[in-house]
Amino acid sequence: MCGIFGVVELTQGRQPEEGLLERMGQMMIHRGPNDHGHYSGKGAAIGMRRLSIIDLQGGHQPIGNEDGTVWVVCNGEIYNFKELRTQLEARGHVFGCDSDTETIVHLYEEEGVELFKRLRGMFAIALWDARRSRLILARDRVGKKPLYVCRQPHRILFASEIKSLLEVCDIPRRLNLRALREYLALGYVPAPYTLFEGIEKLLPGHYMVVEKGRVETQQYWDAPAGPIATYSEDEWVERLREKLLECVRIRLVSDVPLGAFLSGGIDSSTIVAAMARMTDQPVKTYSIGFEGADRFYNELPYARIVAKKFATDHHEIIVRPDIGQLLPSLIWHLDEPIADSAFITTYLVARLASQSVTVILSGVGGDELFGGYRRYLGSQLAGYFNRLPIALRKKWIPSLLAALPQDRHSNLKNYIRYADAFVKSAHSDATAQYMSYITLFSSDLQESLLATGRTKDSFPSNAFASSIMKNYFEAHPNLTGLNQLIYADLKTSLADDLLALTDKMTMAASIECRAPLVDHELIEMASSMPDSMKVRGFTMKYLLKKAVKPWLPPEILNRKKRGFGAPVGSWIRNDLSPLVDNLLSETQVKRRGLFNWSVIREMIAVHKAQKSDYTDHLLALINLELWCQIFMDGKDHHEVLEVMAGAEAQ
Numbered sequence: 001m002c003g004i005f006g007v008v009e010l011t012q013g014r015q016p017e018e019g020l021l022e023r024m025g026q027m028m029i030h031r032g033p034n035d036h037g038h039y040s041g042k043g044a045a046i047g048m049r050r051l052s053i054i055d056l057q058g059g060h061q062p063i064g065n066e067d068g069t070v071w072v073v074c075n076g077e078i079y080n081f082k083e084l085r086t087q088l089e090a091r092g093h094v095f096g097c098d099s100d101t102e103t104i105v106h107l108y109e110e111e112g113v114e115l116f117k118r119l120r121g122m123f124a125i126a127l128w129d130a131r132r133s134r135l136i137l138a139r140d141r142v143g144k145k146p147l148y149v150c151r152q153p154h155r156i157l158f159a160s161e162i163k164s165l166l167e168v169c170d171i172p173r174r175l176n177l178r179a180l181r182e183y184l185a186l187g188y189v190p191a192p193y194t195l196f197e198g199i200e201k202l203l204p205g206h207y208m209v210v211e212k213g214r215v216e217t218q219q220y221w222d223a224p225a226g227p228i229a230t231y232s233e234d235e236w237v238e239r240l241r242e243k244l245l246e247c248v249r250i251r252l253v254s255d256v257p258l259g260a261f262l263s264g265g266i267d268s269s270t271i272v273a274a275m276a277r278m279t280d281q282p283v284k285t286y287s288i289g290f291e292g293a294d295r296f297y298n299e300l301p302y303a304r305i306v307a308k309k310f311a312t313d314h315h316e317i318i319v320r321p322d323i324g325q326l327l328p329s330l331i332w333h334l335d336e337p338i339a340d341s342a343f344i345t346t347y348l349v350a351r352l353a354s355q356s357v358t359v360i361l362s363g364v365g366g367d368e369l370f371g372g373y374r375r376y377l378g379s380q381l382a383g384y385f386n387r388l389p390i391a392l393r394k395k396w397i398p399s400l401l402a403a404l405p406q407d408r409h410s411n412l413k414n415y416i417r418y419a420d421a422f423v424k425s426a427h428s429d430a431t432a433q434y435m436s437y438i439t440l441f442s443s444d445l446q447e448s449l450l451a452t453g454r455t456k457d458s459f460p461s462n463a464f465a466s467s468i469m470k471n472y473f474e475a476h477p478n479l480t481g482l483n484q485l486i487y488a489d490l491k492t493s494l495a496d497d498l499l500a501l502t503d504k505m506t507m508a509a510s511i512e513c514r515a516p517l518v519d520h521e522l523i524e525m526a527s528s529m530p531d532s533m534k535v536r537g538f539t540m541k542y543l544l545k546k547a548v549k550p551w552l553p554p555e556i557l558n559r560k561k562r563g564f565g566a567p568v569g570s571w572i573r574n575d576l577s578p579l580v581d582n583l584l585s586e587t588q589v590k591r592r593g594l595f596n597w598s599v600i601r602e603m604i605a606v607h608k609a610q611k612s613d614y615t616d617h618l619l620a621l622i623n624l625e626l627w628c629q630i631f632m633d634g635k636d637h638h639e640v641l642e643v644m645a646g647a648e649a650q
Contacts, residue, residue: 002061003031003507004073004126004147005159006046008135010213014043014154021047024164030333031075031160031507037061039071041130048073065105066094069130072108074101075160076123076145077514079250084118108136116207116220120250120520124160124202135210141221141520142365143191143204143495146503148335150199156210161504162199162335166631171198173632180594184441184449185465187339187620188497193468195336195627204495221520223490224527225476226483233546236533240547243525247516248274251361258359259284261349262312264302266541266548266556267363267372271516273551275361276310285312286353286360288345290567291320305555317352319345323566324579324644328626328637333508334501337627339440339620341566343501350509358511364498365518368489369526370544371534375437376482379430380538405610431473434485438493439465440616449599468492482531490523569615573608580604580618582644583625592628595621 005024007016021038025047032049039046039062048061062071078084081100084107089095093106100121107115108127113136116125122144127136137158139147150157150165159165166173179193191201202208205221231239248271252258260272262285275283287303300316307314323344330347331337353360367373421437436442441449443465464470472488479487499518506513516522526534529543536542545557572580582588584604589597600621607614629640 002073002075003028003049003160003164004046004075004124005048005157005164006044006073006126006128006135007155007157008044008128008210009155010210011154012043016040016043016045016155020168021045023167024159025049027164027167028159028161030510039064039128041071041128043133044128044135046071046073046126046128048075061099061101063097063099063102063105065109070105070108070127071130072101072104072125072127074104074123074125075147076121076125076140077251077512078103078119078121078123079253080118080120113207113209113218113220122514126158132211136207137202137210138207138220139202139204141205142490142499142518142523144499144503144515144518146500147202148194148199149202149208151215152198156215158202162194162196163332165199166196173634174198175628175632181446182466182468183337183624184446184620185439185443186469186492186497187440187616188493188500189336190466190468190492190496196631201496204491223487224524225479225487227528228530229528233533233543236529236543237547239525240543243522244270244516244547245274245277247519247522248361249278251514251516252278254359256358257284257356258361259286259313259353259357260361261285261353261363262287262303262306262314263363264299264304264306264556264559265363266544266552267366267517269306269363269552269556270366270544270548271361271363272306272310272312273548274516276312282311282313284353284357285314286349287314287316288349288352289316289318291318302556302559305553309553315352315356317348319348319566322575323348323571324576325641327579327623328630328640328644330505330508331623331626332630332637334504337620337623338497338501339616339623340497340501341568341615341619342498343505344566344568346502347505347508350506350511350513354509354511360506360511360513362502362513362515363517364502364515365494366541366544368486368494369517369523370541371482371486371531372541372544373489374540375434376485376535376540377538378433378437379481380535435464435466435469438469440620441465445599449595451594451596466492482534483527486534487527494518568619569607569613572615572618573610577608579644580622583622584618588625592625 005021007020009016025036028049036049037047046062061073064071078100081103084103085095088103088106088110091110095102104115104125104127107118111118116138121140123140124145124147125138135156137147137149139145146160148159148162148165150171157165157168165171174197176193176195176197179189179195182193183189183195189195191203194201206217206219208215208217252275260268260275260283262268262272272283272285285307287300289298289300326344330343334343350360446465469488469492472491473484476487502513502515533543534541549557584600586597589595589600603614603617606612607618626640629635630637
């Protein structure tokens with residue numbers, strides 16, 4: 001695991017400036033505290049910071065081929081490298097170390113850009129072919145590892161983190177207003193956008209070739225859009241169980257200690273159960289709880305059930321609701337704001353794990369593959385709801401829900417919140433209904449929120465507040481029902497929210513996170529399952545639960561869905577109220593010039609009164625303001641923290 005970076009000049013005879021790689025690498029020491037290296041050739045330079053996982057002594061990067069004409073840096077892990085190495089050695093290739101990265105070099109010599117189809121793992125790769133003066137950048141199929149690109153008239157720069165690109169003095173710091181609209185719509189910035197004008201994300205499953213002054217991007221993989229396989233339910237259970245064990249097994253290869261995140265949910269518990277079957281030593285597990293949180297948000301009892309079941313070496317951290325002091329640092333690490341409190345919990349539990357392991361396994365991705373979100377039930381619920389008398393549907397039920405308090409920190413109030421969202425969209429078609437569930441700021445709310453002038457650009461219809469989501473919904477007309485929703489989620493929220501924050505927050509703690517449930521072979525299997533194997537009636541993750549039933553305690557299989565987040569909504573009303581008043585004050589909002597203060601004021605008031613839940617909306621605005629201060633205003637994140645602390649003390 002590491003951070004990679006570099007530059008290729010597009011003007012013949014021009015060389016990368018001296019010291020550029022050093023400056024880029026310094027910004028990512030947290031991604032690679034163990035080692036660093038670089039290669040400079042004619043018109044190009046590539047570098048890396050390394051967190052040593054495999055071949056601790058011999059895996060120094062960049063790694064070249066036998067004659068030094070092909071060089072590569074890789075952020076990630078290639079899980080099938082031993083199989084590939086055996087094949088390549090049989091063809092006469094000579095390896096100089098035991099690193100998985102060297103496999104990429106020789107595979108490129110054999111297969112060129114087709115090599116990425118052969119790799120099984122998580123990766124962001126930069127490969128320099130000196131013979132052809134050719135740079136190739138590639139990203140893994142699902143987007144587990146990030147890769148950012150800045151195209152300039154005379155050169156192309158790339159890096160694992162945006163902050164490294166910003167170290168190049170002539171890259172302007174301008175807000176991408178189109179990306180801002182996407183951020184408001186989704187709570188994260190979907191690829192290929194970033195919030196920085198002139199910097200883009202390389203799309204997952206794509207590679208970019210820079211050669212002879214031309215830049216071309218190609219897709220080498222996409223989540224399958226059919227056909228649906230026709231296995232019996234028992235056959236599906238056996239196939240899934242076997243594939244789950246395989247996906248975990250290949251991720252246990254490591255020359256350093258490893259463990260697992262354990263929330264007590266089905267996904268993380270499945271990972272721990274599989275690990276326990278494959279190791280003679282107790283699995284190290286890590287969980288998080290919150291001081292003062294009620295039982296609704298306390299998952300530690302469930303994590304303890306699993307830890308006891310498998311006799312793990314279990315570790316816990318209890319967090320106080322004063323995490324405001326962490327936010328500037330975490331936003332700096334994220335590069336872009338994310339309105340998902342899971343970034344806080346992921347960092348804190350990763351920091352705990354980093355005290356005893358260097359590699360951690362996570363259950364991220366299980367909801368997207370196997371139908372684990374409540375929003376996947378919307379169309380089924382609508383079928384029942386629309387049978388009710390019109391007066392109930394149109395008048396009495398909406399009026400009742402509007403009068404009741406909403407909050408995500410108690411079961412009753414949380415169900416009221418879900419019911420209110422459902423009723424407001426129950427009359428819409430299935431696509432518009434689903435979009436209403438996942439949209440943060442609707443098109444109408446954005447129009448009210450955004451200040452007049454430069455932020456008022458044209459935008460899609462109300463059904464699609466996000467143009468990126470619209471594109472994915474229309475990408476495969478043959479996809480329908482649940483599999484269409486899952487495809488869109490795989491291409492957007494999984495890659496640019498969950499996997500992005502998982503990578504950045506674990507790297508902030510200098511540990512590597514592996515995610516067996518987003519193995520591309522498992523995704524291909526899940527994509528060929530009929531909807532009924534994912535959601536049956538009102539049972540979510542139907543097939544997954546059947547497959548792991550022999551492994552897990554019934555308390556885990558039957559527990560209600562909880563996200564891996566923090567009780568931020570409650571904190572905003574209480575302990576974090578001074579931080580909200582500081583960052584979203586009338587003075588600050590008007591100075592920034594992006595939003596209408598009156599709309600924000602109303603959201604804060606309604607949220608604090610528990611009339612509606614605006615947790616994610618307010619977290620999105622808080623994190624955006626912190627991001628603006630750090631990246632647009634050019635303040636050091638330590639300086640931002642000092643200013644915040646001074647304001648709260650007044």
